[in-house]
Structures are given as structure tokens and as C-alpha cells.
Amino acid sequence: MRTVTIQDIAREAGVGKSTVSRVINGTGYVHADTVVKVKDVMTKYNYQPSAAARSLSKKESDTIGLILPEVNNPFFADILKGVSQMVDKCGYTLILCGSDNEAAKEARALEAMRRQRVKGLIIVPANDYSNETAHAHMEKLLRELGCPLVVLDRPMLRMDFDSVTTDNFSGAYSATEALIRAGHKRIGIIAGDLNLFIGRERYEGYCKAMEQNGLAVDPHYVVLGKFDRQITYEKMRQAIRANQLPTAYFISNNLSEMGFLTAIHEARLSVPDDIAFVGFDKLQGQDIFNVPYSHLEREVLTLGSKAAQLLFRRFDNPERPVEKIVIVPRVKLLGSELLVTRAEG
Amino acid sequence: MRTVTIQDIAREAGVGKSTVSRVINGTGYVHADTVVKVKDVMTKYNYQPSAAARSLSKKESDTIGLILPEVNNPFFADILKGVSQMVDKCGYTLILCGSDNEAAKEARALEAMRRQRVKGLIIVPANDYSNETAHAHMEKLLRELGCPLVVLDRPMLRMDFDSVTTDNFSGAYSATEALIRAGHKRIGIIAGDLNLFIGRERYEGYCKAMEQNGLAVDPHYVVLGKFDRQITYEKMRQAIRANQLPTAYFISNNLSEMGFLTAIHEARLSVPDDIAFVGFDKLQGQDIFNVPYSHLEREVLTLGSKAAQLLFRRFDNPERPVEKIVIVPRVKLLGSELLVTRAEG
DNA sequence: CCTTCGTGTGGGAACGCTCCCACATTTGGA
DNA sequence: TCCAAATGTGGGAGCGTTCCCACACGAAGG
Numbered sequence: 001m002r003t004v005t006i007q008d009i010a011r012e013a014g015v016g017k018s019t020v021s022r023v024i025n026g027t028g029y030v031h032a033d034t035v036v037k038v039k040d041v042m043t044k045y046n047y048q049p050s051a052a053a054r055s056l057s058k059k060e061s062d063t064i065g066l067i068l069p070e071v072n073n074p075f076f077a078d079i080l081k082g083v084s085q086m087v088d089k090c091g092y093t094l095i096l097c098g099s100d101n102e103a104a105k106e107a108r109a110l111e112a113m114r115r116q117r118v119k120g121l122i123i124v125p126a127n128d129y130s131n132e133t134a135h136a137h138m139e140k141l142l143r144e145l146g147c148p149l150v151v152l153d154r155p156m157l158r159m160d161f162d163s164v165t166t167d168n169f170s171g172a173y174s175a176t177e178a179l180i181r182a183g184h185k186r187i188g189i190i191a192g193d194l195n196l197f198i199g200r201e202r203y204e205g206y207c208k209a210m211e212q213n214g215l216a217v218d219p220h221y222v223v224l225g226k227f228d229r230q231i232t233y234e235k236m237r238q239a240i241r242a243n244q245l246p247t248a249y250f251i252s253n254n255l256s257e258m259g260f261l262t263a264i265h266e267a268r269l270s271v272p273d274d275i276a277f278v279g280f281d282k283l284q285g286q287d288i289f290n291v292p293y294s295h296l297e298r299e300v301l302t303l304g305s306k307a308a309q310l311l312f313r314r315f316d317n318p319e320r321p322v323e324k325i326v327i328v329p330r331v332k333l334l335g336s337e338l339l340v341t342r343a344e345g
Numbered sequence: 346m347r348t349v350t351i352q353d354i355a356r357e358a359g360v361g362k363s364t365v366s367r368v369i370n371g372t373g374y375v376h377a378d379t380v381v382k383v384k385d386v387m388t389k390y391n392y393q394p395s396a397a398a399r400s401l402s403k404k405e406s407d408t409i410g411l412i413l414p415e416v417n418n419p420f421f422a423d424i425l426k427g428v429s430q431m432v433d434k435c436g437y438t439l440i441l442c443g444s445d446n447e448a449a450k451e452a453r454a455l456e457a458m459r460r461q462r463v464k465g466l467i468i469v470p471a472n473d474y475s476n477e478t479a480h481a482h483m484e485k486l487l488r489e490l491g492c493p494l495v496v497l498d499r500p501m502l503r504m505d506f507d508s509v510t511t512d513n514f515s516g517a518y519s520a521t522e523a524l525i526r527a528g529h530k531r532i533g534i535i536a537g538d539l540n541l542f543i544g545r546e547r548y549e550g551y552c553k554a555m556e557q558n559g560l561a562v563d564p565h566y567v568v569l570g571k572f573d574r575q576i577t578y579e580k581m582r583q584a585i586r587a588n589q590l591p592t593a594y595f596i597s598n599n600l601s602e603m604g605f606l607t608a609i610h611e612a613r614l615s616v617p618d619d620i621a622f623v624g625f626d627k628l629q630g631q632d633i634f635n636v637p638y639s640h641l642e643r644e645v646l647t648l649g650s651k652a653a654q655l656l657f658r659r660f661d662n663p664e665r666p667v668e669k670i671v672i673v674p675r676v677k678l679l680g681s682e683l684l685v686t687r688a689e690g
Numbered sequence: 691c692c693t694t695c696g697t698g699t700g701g702g703a704a705c706g707c708t709c710c711c712a713c714a715t716t717t718g719g720a
Numbered sequence: 721t722c723c724a725a726a727t728g729t730g731g732g733a734g735c736g737t738t739c740c741c742a743c744a745c746g747a748a749g750g
Binding site for chain 1: 348391394397400401415417419422425426429430433440441443450456457459460462491629
Binding site: 010015016017018019022028029030031034053055056057058059 | 696697698699700701704705706707
């Protein structure tokens with residue numbers, strides 16, 4: 001039971017394969033009657049043209065590659081959804097690879113994408129390659145790709161690629177400022193991994209907001225959670241036991257937030273009476289509990305679909321100038337009034 | 346700047362393209378020196394063979410298709426992770442499509458998979474096709490695929506395909522039984538969509554456990570949440586307002602659980618003192634709150650990787666008998682002692 | 691009337707691989 | 721010593737498309 005080819009369809013319909021090709025692609029002149037006849041035969045044999053043969057012949061595939069650090073992290077899953085929907089809507093096929101945040105796996109994924117001759121690639125880099133050598137290596141890999149590329153979420157320094165990223169600095173700044181406006185003076189930060197670009201940006205946004213408002217950053221209130229749930233949990237336990245808590249925290253990401261909350265609940269501290277906070281991105285299902293879990297909100301699905309759109313726009317016009325879209329997260333206060341009551345002198 | 350082909354490599358290395366092909370695939374006889382020479386040239390030119398040309402020639406691709414109802418639902422995201430890792434590990438490339446739980450989109454995804462000539466397909470059906478016509482149509486589509494297939498999570502009746510599914514009946518049964526053993530007599534159910542197979546199975550498991558233990562199913566305690574968060578929330582509000590609560594619930598899935606908890610917290614009821622429950626699948630981050638959120642646990646990542654393994658085993662031996670793996674979820678009680686205190690006379 | 695253009699159609703080369711076959715060289719056993 | 725097997729290599733057909741070119745026909749314009 002061989003798979004049916006364009007030749008089979010042509011023979012059955014009594015036409016040449018060129019005509020069938022024209023019907024499939026809707027190109028050139030074909031008599032209306034012929035179109036009907038050919039389409040009938042295609043339906044009858046349930047024919048689907050081979051993408052491999054087509055892309056070999058056209059020297060161009062209809063696939064879009066996507067490389068994500070972790071496919072089941074809710075944040076990346078949302079990005080995936082956004083990309084997937086847009087890719088699907090525009091008639092492309094999605095090839096997905098996970099890098100598990102490892103440069104080696106990422107390199108392998110890039111090789112797979114090259115073998116597949118993807119028409120375009122969207123990548124959330126495995127890390128931010130702030131190290132010069134690693135950065136140069138990655139840059140080389142991306143250049144070698146030979147297809148349009150969109151860098152998503154994690155910025156790559158100095159790279160003139162299209163990108164969709166978040167304004168981490170201003171996000172952290174406005175989150176911290178919101179706490180200050182609510183009357184807090186002693187504000188801490190659960191910092192992320194300061195070796196990562198986004199970790200530093202968020203830290204600096206926090207510092208700047210403090211400084212601008214005449215508040216000092218107290219090193220005792222800086223918790224190095226490294227974007228990790230377990231680490232954050234342990235550091236927070238320490239801080240609680242040492243009785244070294246500020247009145248509020250800016251928390252650098254959702255995983256740290258989970259570690260933070262676990263420690264807080266364990267110690268039977270209540271939010272925001274004992275401790276207030278604003279987190280970067282919301283926790284899934286946080287709204288179940290009628291507790292004021294303020295956070296920075298960004299349209300994550302939109303991140304993904306915008307990246308895909310950027311790619312398609314580059315297909316249409318390869319010469320257009322590099323476009324860097326920056327998403328500014330908004331502060332969403334779910335318990336602002338409670339925050340105010342916590343204000344100190 | 347053309348992409349470099351096997352011919353280019355052959356010319357540069359001073360050998361025939363057949364030899365290069367043998368080096369790439371590690372087949373046949375090639376002199377050790379020649380291997381080194383060819384590999385050097387490939388590295389130098391950063392050559393990657395075209396997957397399209399290869400699969401056209403071999404009449405077989407190295408891609409695996411995956412169709413999921415919702416890519417950003419944490420449950421399916423975990424499945425995706427499991428599949429992705431296994432597919433990657435075995436040197437295949439993953440093509441992903443989302444069906445958004447719509448039969449039409451699913452059919453389009455299947456067409457894409459056929460065009461891509463995927464070597465195998467893993468599918469979580471958009472719905473359970475309990476309707477005869479819909480079922481027959483879907484069955485036809487799957488048969489036409491012409492490649493090995495694994496049905497995942499949602500069983501398709503009467504279909505002799507390899508599959509990995511959950512024993513929903515016994516899961517619901519043991520969850521209900523756990524509540525009974527904890528001393529509860531008045532036990533309700535947040536039922537899922539009873540038009541869906543898994544919804545019915547879970548409902549029947551609950552009924553059976555009640556019956557076997559001499560307890561009656563009180564229709565007042567049957568909440569039809571349809572696996573939907575909002576619907577469950579509203580129905581629960583009603584039940585609370587009408588003061589028609591059992592002492593415990595079996596909850597059919599994680600979305601219902603979210604709706605349930607929202608209503609419970611809103612009414613300031615506490616778990617498990619006012620109301621106890623066991624849910625199907627755990628809520629992400631539920632362990633943040635030191636509250637006894639008992640649930641049915643299943644290794645979701647494993648679901649995905651097992652499906653991939655099943656597929657690969659069928660590649661190795663197309664004639665092997667159909668294998669149906671059934672995962673039995675385990676009851677995980679996080680507050681069993683508290684449940685007991687709630688026991689009635 | 692012949693030419694030109696618009697419309698409709700078919701054949702063949704090319705895309706970059708794999709795999710079969712042909713052939714050359716070396717090795718080893720009778 | 722000779723022949724067969726093992727080792728090593730290259731060429732060409734074929735995979736299923738697209739696309740260029742050739743061609744056929746009728747209508748319109750000179």
C-alpha cells in the first residue's frame with residue numbers, strides 16, 4: 001500500500017502532474033472543470049502532498065522552529081501556546097525542542113533545526129550568555145542558522161536580531177515603587193540569579209526605586225533566591241528564624257514566590273499583615289485564595305504570538321530594520337488597601 | 346550563499362558522495378583516514394544534511410507528531426515534557442499541534458501530520474467521541490494516517506491502537522474509599538462532564554465505592570461542574586448558600602478543584618474541618634499552603650514518555666500485539682489525621 | 691489572412707539525499 | 721599461485737515535488 005503521489009492523481013484524473021500541482025497550489029491557469037476533476041480525485045484518494053518533496057524542490061520549508069528552556073514551566077507553556085496558535089493560523093508547522101536550560105542541548109536543538117531547514121526560528125535562549133566566550137559561541141551558532149530568527153524573553157546582548165523581551169528594570173522599579181507608595185519603608189528583595197541578565201535587571205530596578213525615594217537597600221533584606229523555589233524557601237526560613245524581616249518584599253519570579261510563600265505559611269505569618277509583597281508574574285491559581293497577592297502582570301501568550309508575527313513580517317521583507325519589542329509589565333495590586341494599613345511611620 | 350550539500354563536501358574532500366553518505370550514516374566500509382578527512386570537511390563547512398532530502402529518499406522521516414488539546418494546560422504541558430524528552434533522547438524531531446479541543450482543528454492537525462509523513466503519532470484526542478458518528482469519523486482519520494499511533498490519556502472506545510490511559514474508575518473508587526475510611530458518611534462528588542467518557546468513569550467509580558460501603562449517593566451532593574472552574578465555582582456557591590453540604594467531596598479534576606476552593610475560601614470554610622476532599626490530580630503549588638490537600642497522584646511526565654516508548658517499540662516490531670498501558674492513580678493523603686477527626690457517628 | 695496575446699496543458703530538469711550496483715584493491719586460505 | 725572474500729570507493733537511478741519551457745488553441749487586431 002504505497003502512499004499516493006501527485007503522479008497517481010494526475011494519471012487517475014487524466015491530466016499531467018503539472019496541472020495537479022497547479023490545482024494544489026492555486027497557481028497559473030487551470031480550467032474550472034479540470035480543477036473540480038482533480039480535486040475529486042484527490043479527495044477520493046485522500047491525497048496529501050509530501051512536505052519533504054515540496055520543500056526539497058522549493059528550497060524552502062513551511063516549518064517554524066521553537067526552542068524553549070523548559071516546556072512544562074507554566075510561563076513557557078503560555079509562550080508555546082501563543083506561538084503555536086499563530087504558527088497554526090498562518091499555515092505553518094511547528095517543530096519544538098526543549099533545551100532544559102543546557103547550552104549543549106540547545107546546540108543540538110539548533111542542529112536539528114538546521115537539518116529540518118526551518119523557515120524561521122523562535123528561541124528563548126538557555127541562559128543569557130553574559131559570559132563573553134559563551135556569548136560569542138552562541139552568536140556564531142545563530143548566525144550560521146541561515147534563517148530569520150526571533151529572540152524571545154531573554155535578551156542577548158549586542159545582538160541585532162528581532163526580539164520580544166520584557167522591560168525587567170521598569171517592572172521591578174514600579175513594583176518596588178508600589179510598595180513604597182503603600183507606605184513601606186523597609187523593603188527587601190528576593191533576588192534572582194544575579195549571574196543572569198534578567199536577574200541583574202530586576203535587582204537594579206529595585207535598587208533604583210529605593211534610591212529615588214530616598215530609601216537605603218539594606219543587605220539584610222536582600223535574599224539571594226536564584227530564581228529557585230527550594231533555595232528561596234531555605235533562605236527565607238533563615239531570615240524568619242533570625243527575625244530579620246522587612247515589612248515587604250519585591251519577589252523576582254514565580255518560582256521564588258512559591259518558595260517564599262511556603263516559608264511564610266510554615267511560619268504562620270500572614271500576608272500582608274505580617275509581610276507584604278509584589279511578585280514578578282503571577283502564580284497559577286493564586287486567585288483561589290482570597291489573599292492579596294499583588295504581582296507584575298504581562299501578557300505571556302502575547303509574548304509568543306508577537307514573536308511569531310515578527311518572524312512572518314521578516315519573511316515578507318527580509319530587509320526591514322531589526323525590530324525589538326519590549327513588553328512593560330504592569331503592577332496589579334490585589335490588596336492595595338491592606339498594604340497601606342501596614343505603613344510605618 | 347547556497348546551503349552546502351553532500352556533493353560539495355564530497356568534492357572538497359576528494360571523495361564520492363556515496364562515501365560521504367556512508368560517513369554520515371556510519372554504514373558500510375569506509376577507510377578510517379577517509380572518515381577523518383570527510384568529517385573535517387563537514388565541520389569546516391558546518392554541514393548538516395537536509396532532513397527533507399533524506400526522508401524523501403528513504404521514504405521515511407525522523408519526525409514524531411504530537412497532538413494535544415491544550416498546550417498550556419499544566420497537565421498536558423507535563424505530558425509534552427515527557428514526550429519531548431523521550432523523542433529527543435532517541436534522536437527524533439517533534440512536530441507539535443494543538444487542537445484546542447475542537448474536532449475541526451484536530452482534523453487539520455492530522456492532515457499536517459500526514460503531509461509531514463511523520464514516522465509516528467501520539468494523540469490526546471480532542472474529546473472522547475462517544476457519539477457514534479463522530480467516533481467513526483475519527484477512527485477513519487486515524488486509520489488513514491498510515492503510521493504507528495499511540496492514543497494518550499483519553500481512551501477511544503473499540504479502537505485497537507496502542508494506548509496509555511488512566512484507570513479513572515479505580516482512581517475515583519479509591520479516592521472515595523479513602524474518605525469513607527476516614528469516617529465520612531455524607532460524601533459528595535464534583536462530577537466532570539458526564540458526556541465525556543472520563544467524566545462518566547470517575548462518576549461511576551465514586552458511586553461504586555459508595556454502594557460497596559453501604560452508603561447512598563445523595564443527589565443533593567452531586568455537583569455537576571463539567572470539569573470547568575467557573576461552573577464549579579457557581580454551583581458550589583449555590584450549594585453553600587443552600588446549606589447543602591456533605592462532609593466531604595471527591596473532586597473530578599484540577600479545574601473543578603480550583604473552582605471548589607475559590608468558593609470554599611470565599612465562604613471562609615476551612616479544609617478539612619468544615620469540608621474535606623480528595624481531588625483528581627494535584628493543583629500546581631498547592632503544597633505552598635500547609636493545608637491538607639489530598640489528591641490522586643499519577644506520574645504525568647511518565648504518561649508522555651511511556652507513550653513515546655510504546656511508539657518506538659512498535660517501530661521495532663510492527664507486528665507486536667496492541668499494548669494498552671493503564672496507569673492507576675494513587676491516593677495521596679496530605680491530611681489524613683485531620684480527615685479522621687471529621688468523622689461522624 | 692497572419693500575428694499576437696490570453697488561456698490551458700504536459701514534459702523534463704532539478705532539488706539533495708540513499709541505496710543498489712559496479713568495480714578496484716587487499717587479504718588470506720587452499 | 722590463484723581465486724574468493726573482505727574492504728573500500730564512485731556513479732547513477734529514484735524519491736515526489738516545483739518550475740521553467742514548449743506547445744496548442746481560440747480570439748482579437750492589423
